[in-house]
Structure formats: structure tokens, C-alpha cells
Amino acid sequence: MPRRNAVSVHRVIQDLESLYDPPRSFLTWETPFELLIATILSARCTDAQVNKVTPGLFRTYRTPEDYVKASVAAVEKDIHSCGTFRMKTKNIRSLCRKLIEEFGGKVPQTMQELVSLSGVGRKTASIVLYAAFGQQEGIAVDTHVQRLSLRLGLSMHQTPEKIERDLMAQVPREKWGVLNTLMISHGRAVCTGRNRKCGACIFKDACPSSLTRGKRDLATKRVDGVWQSV
Numbered sequence: 001m002p003r004r005n006a007v008s009v010h011r012v013i014q015d016l017e018s019l020y021d022p023p024r025s026f027l028t029w030e031t032p033f034e035l036l037i038a039t040i041l042s043a044r045c046t047d048a049q050v051n052k053v054t055p056g057l058f059r060t061y062r063t064p065e066d067y068v069k070a071s072v073a074a075v076e077k078d079i080h081s082c083g084t085f086r087m088k089t090k091n092i093r094s095l096c097r098k099l100i101e102e103f104g105g106k107v108p109q110t111m112q113e114l115v116s117l118s119g120v121g122r123k124t125a126s127i128v129l130y131a132a133f134g135q136q137e138g139i140a141v142d143t144h145v146q147r148l149s150l151r152l153g154l155s156m157h158q159t160p161e162k163i164e165r166d167l168m169a170q171v172p173r174e175k176w177g178v179l180n181t182l183m184i185s186h187g188r189a190v191c192t193g194r195n196r197k198c199g200a201c202i203f204k205d206a207c208p209s210s211l212t213r214g215k216r217d218l219a220t221k222r223v224d225g226v227w228q229s230v
């Protein structure tokens, strides 16, 4: 459910499209398989860091078989700088085995099949389906989408799953994919995690979290008397 004083989702999309023309993904990739791997690596890591690692990684590991044949230690070393490398290595090798055994070595093209792969949730699946296959099957809710949705009043929930449900109910389906990259663009440039720049924001007159209107940050919650980011 949106807040009663939310900025309308139609205005959010229209205004963001007037400001930004983002790519389908900020990650660097050439094949659906590369995008899948890059998206998994981007969990708790910046896109910039992933884009530094993947050119070399994709030269070494071209197919799912390459990740399975390599030793765990070798893969861990090659993705180490993307963080949580042990879990990511485990998930990547496991999903590569499944791609080989069940999908002929190819990335599947349905939400149900994608989320059956290790380490792939709705966020990763939505990104891959939209950016690689042009399908609008979900709205990827990362930290930027979560923060902007709360600040703009588009959702009163705090978990990505519930925020996605709220957004899907309001956003026209043909905009599900682009909403993610539009919100990331605005979240990086203006509506940043700390020190949001409301004075320079296109939504400052209507946003229920606008500093220029003396509003509190709706992307925070009170824990033990202290406001913390959601």
C-alpha cells in the first residue's frame, strides 16, 4: 500500500525518465550467463567493483563447466574482492552444475526456473529476465529501490518482498524493469543514503520525506529511541 501523501508512481516514472536514460543494467556483460554471474557477485558489492573483476573472470571462466571444473580455491581467489566470496563461490558452482544438468548449460528464461538456482532470488532473476531477455516479470528491489520507495511513500513496508508487491500493484508492467535502473540513478545522484539532496530534487515539492518541507526520512525506523536506516 502506498502512503496517502505518496508521490504518484506515474509522476515518479515520468520525472525520472526526464532526468535519466539508464542502461538495462549497470553491470558489464555480454551473455545472459555473464549477467547472471555478475549479478550474483554484485550482492553486497558495488557495481563498479564487480565491473573491475568480471573482465578477467569472464576470460577465465567462459562456461558453467569452467566454474565446476575449477577448484573451489581458484574460484574463491578470483572473486575474492567482491566480498562474501565463500558463499558466492558455493552458489556459483552449485548453480553451474544445475545449469549443466537441467538446462543444457543455458540460463533459463522463467522466474520459477531462475529462482530454483542457488543464490538466485527474485531480485537477481528480475534483473536477468529484464536485461538479458527483455521480460518484465518482477521489480528488482535493491537498497536504492527500497530507500526511494519508502521515502517517496510508494510503500509502507520494509522488506524487499513486500515493497516489490506494492510496486507491482502500482507500476504499469512495461515499466517494471526500467524502474530499478531509474531509481538506482536517482539514488546515486540525489536521493543518497546519507545526506539526501532534497533541495536539488525533482520531487522536493511533493515528497513526504523532503527536507525542504521539513519532513523526516521515511526510510528510517526508530530502534531504542534512535532513528536508523531501514
Ligand code: SF4
Residues within 6 Å of the ligand: 151, 152, 190, 191, 192, 196, 197, 198, 199, 201, 202, 203, 204, 207, 208, 209, 210, 211
Ligand atoms: S525530496 Fe529528498 S527524500 Fe524525497 S526523493 Fe528527493 S532527495 Fe529523496
